[in-house]
Amino acid sequence: MATVRNKNNACVWVMVLAFSGLAVSFVFDGWGEERETHQVVVIAPDFYSKLPVRQPRLEATLVLGDYTYRCNTCHQHLKPSQVQKSAVSAHPEILLNHGVNNYCATCHDREDREKLVDINGEKVSFAQSQVTCLQCHGPIYRDWEKGVHGRMNDYWDKRRGEVRKLTCVACHDPHDPAFKPMVPSPAPQRLGRLDGSVTPIAKEFDDDH
Numbered sequence: 001m002a003t004v005r006n007k008n009n010a011c012v013w014v015m016v017l018a019f020s021g022l023a024v025s026f027v028f029d030g031w032g033e034e035r036e037t038h039q040v041v042v043i044a045p046d047f048y049s050k051l052p053v054r055q056p057r058l059e060a061t062l063v064l065g066d067y068t069y070r071c072n073t074c075h076q077h078l079k080p081s082q083v084q085k086s087a088v089s090a091h092p093e094i095l096l097n098h099g100v101n102n103y104c105a106t107c108h109d110r111e112d113r114e115k116l117v118d119i120n121g122e123k124v125s126f127a128q129s130q131v132t133c134l135q136c137h138g139p140i141y142r143d144w145e146k147g148v149h150g151r152m153n154d155y156w157d158k159r160r161g162e163v164r165k166l167t168c169v170a171c172h173d174p175h176d177p178a179f180k181p182m183v184p185s186p187a188p189q190r191l192g193r194l195d196g197s198v199t200p201i202a203k204e205f206d207d208d209h
């Protein structure tokens with residue numbers, strides 16, 4: 001019985017010595033090659049920003065210099081134009097580039113400039129501007145309603161918070177609606193080494209593709 005215990009003790013001591021030796025060698029970095037790692041490329045915050053590409057105008061106001069006017073501050077004194085216009089000198093920043101949809105009054109109410117219009121000529125508030133788009137973009141509007149076109153923000157799980165749906169004009173300028181090109185985000189980092197050689201895993205991937 002005693003001899004067995006002695007044998008165990010010896011075994012424990014050998015292991016303690018071996019592991020201590022290993023620990024010391026790890027601390028002093030005894031062997032192995034130095035492994036250089038890639039510099040992590042910091043991605044510009046724009047790429048993961050939740051902000052829409054444009055700030056939609058939700059109120060019927062016009063900013064001129066330092067002042068913000070309600071549309072009807074001027075328009076209550078102006079007779080609505082009897083001819084259809086595609087550009088007006090009073091609003092030089094508005095250049096319609098919307099295909100054959102080239103008249104202000106397809107979207108803006110003729111009499112009340114603080115309102116937009118739907119397909120029946122009913123007034124629509126600036127905050128509900130997607131209803132004006134519905135006049136001509138039915139299928140896309142339907143997709144947008146279902147969440148297929150456009151983007152949802154915040155929560156999918158309604159118990160945790162609200163879902164916020166971006167409106168059409170958060171992505172499309174109503175006057176020049178083509179979605180502007182965006183710079184793509186940088187490619188994912190490869191499992192490569194600094195000297196350009198690749199690791200076995202990355203090589204296997206390259207060979208397979």
Ligand code: HEC
Binds near residue numbers: 073081085105113
């Ligand atoms: C500082 C004064 C001013 C303000 C504020 C203003 N407008 Fe105008 N707007 C004009 C003038 C002047 C015209 C040209 C009228 C004309 O040619 O008969 C015009 C023309 C227009 C037209 C072209 C149709 C037409 O009847 O000629 C539209 C549409 C329009 N404005 C929309 C708006 C909207 C929407 C707002 C608010 C977001 C706004 N305007 C605010 C001065 C103003």
Ligand code: HEC
Binds near residue numbers: 056107169174
């Ligand atoms: C396709 C529909 C559509 C047409 C056509 C259109 N507008 Fe607009 N307009 C909108 C909507 C929607 C808004 C408010 C939403 C926004 O700007 O984000 C707006 C906003 C405006 C504003 C105030 C916002 C700003 O940009 O300062 C003015 C002024 C204006 N429109 C004038 C005009 C004039 C003038 C024409 C004709 C030359 C015209 N619009 C044609 C839909 C339209």
Ligand code: HEC
Binds near residue numbers: 100133177
């Ligand atoms: C009166 C009909 C009409 C209304 C209202 C209208 N559109 Fe359009 N839209 C068109 C037509 C026509 C085209 C096709 C233009 C072309 O390809 O020449 C178009 C094209 C577009 C395009 C594609 C542009 C491109 O070149 O890729 C977008 C995006 C768009 N509209 C967004 C909107 C939004 C947002 C609204 C509401 C603010 C709106 N439209 C309201 C008629 C309309």
Ligand code: HEC
Binds near residue numbers: 133134144149150166
């Ligand atoms: C979150 C942003 C976003 C929202 C919100 C959004 N769109 Fe778009 N839309 C896009 C993008 C991105 C494209 C694709 C542009 C491209 O392919 O060049 C597009 C394309 C389009 C086109 C052109 C489709 C084609 O087949 O060429 C139309 C028309 C359009 N959108 C209308 C709308 C309307 C109407 C709404 C609201 C009911 C809306 N969009 C809401 C981002 C958006």
